[in-house]
Amino acid sequence: MNKGQEFWELVKKSTGFGPNWDNINHITKIDPEKGLSSSDLEYLEGTDAVMVGGSDGVTAENTAEVLELLDDTDIPVILEPYSGEHVVGGNGKTNNFSASDYTAVASVWNGNEENFKGKHEQFFGSELPAVKQELYNEIESMVGDGLTGRAAKNIAGRGLDNKLLREAYIVQNPESAVAELTEATEPVDSETVGQIAGAVENFFDNFDILYIEYSGMYGDPEDVEAAAEMLEDTTLLYGGGISSEDQALEMLDSGADTVVVGDSFHEDPEEYRDTQV
Numbered sequence: 666m667n668k669g670q671e672f673w674e675l676v677k678k679s680t681g682f683g684p685n686w687d688n689i690n691h692i693t694k695i696d697p698e699k700g701l702s703s704s705d706l707e708y709l710e711g712t713d714a715v716m717v718g719g720s721d722g723v724t725a726e727n728t729a730e731v732l733e734l735l736d737d738t739d740i741p742v743i744l745e746p747y748s749g750e751h752v753v754g755g756n757g758k759t760n761n762f763s764a765s766d767y768t769a770v771a772s773v774w775n776g777n778e779e780n781f782k783g784k785h786e787q788f789f790g791s792e793l794p795a796v797k798q799e800l801y802n803e804i805e806s807m808v809g810d811g812l813t814g815r816a817a818k819n820i821a822g823r824g825l826d827n828k829l830l831r832e833a834y835i836v837q838n839p840e841s842a843v844a845e846l847t848e849a850t851e852p853v854d855s856e857t858v859g860q861i862a863g864a865v866e867n868f869f870d871n872f873d874i875l876y877i878e879y880s881g882m883y884g885d886p887e888d889v890e891a892a893a894e895m896l897e898d899t900t901l902l903y904g905g906g907i908s909s910e911d912q913a914l915e916m917l918d919s920g921a922d923t924v925v926v927g928d929s930f931h932e933d934p935e936e937y938r939d940t941q942v
């Protein structure tokens with residue numbers, strides 16, 4: 666692809682309107698630390714989208730390696746970084762921001778306060794402007810004098826906004842890496858899950874996603890029911906411990922819009938195939 670084509674690809678990707686959740690029931694979460702090989706790609710045929718992210722050992726480089734392989738597929742790719750470096754960086758060949766369709770910014774509701782507020786201050790106050798600047802530089806280097814600085818800035822800003830997905834997380838497995846990272850040591854009961862969902866839907870209405878996260882263990886469908894009752898516009902994701910079709914269906918029947926499967930894909934791809942609903 667030459668620079669001009671790259672530029673228009675970037676514009677095309679930048680002007681989308683978010684994923685069509687009606688077509689996304691099953692997401693595979695690929696942990697860059699665990700990696701992906703080309704022989705794994707065939708297993709992804711039945712999934713509707715992939716998320717690329719983890720809570721430990723993720724770098725800009727290992728993220729780029731996964732994105733590079735996914736570029737050969739038509740599956741929508743959502744980057745889920747826990748650091749701005751995973752968005753701005755790459756491996757010299759692949760730029761992570763350009764190589765993904767969306768970037769999801771996770772905000773853990775029941776983590777510690779520093780994580781909840783500090784994450785936003787850091788991401789929206791310094792990392793996001795840095796990503797915008799990076800994107801602006803990228804656009805400018807592609808088109809040279811063909812576009813004024815202001816136009817390139819507008820495209821960069823709009824592109825970034827359209828690619829961002831805001832995710833509210835409720836972390837329910839205190840033993841998980843994400844719980845350790847965000848100090849989410851206090852799981853909440855189903856009634857509280859419903860209350861959080863009500864706040865996310867009605868007050869913090871910039872959130873695209875509410876994610877009930879049981880990473881590493883199969884969770885309580887009552888949490889999903891309680892959240893689903895409160896949500897209309899916000900998309901409800903359930904992830905954690907799914908290793909069979911029955912489990913995936915149970916969470917979808919309980920009201921999740923989409924189930925997310927991680928460990929099963931990395932650990933037992935044949936078993937994982939069964940979760941694709």
Ligand code: 1GP
Binds near residue numbers: 694881882925929
């Ligand atoms: C992790 O919710 C995802 O963020 C998936 O969980 O790895 O337990 O499938 P598992």
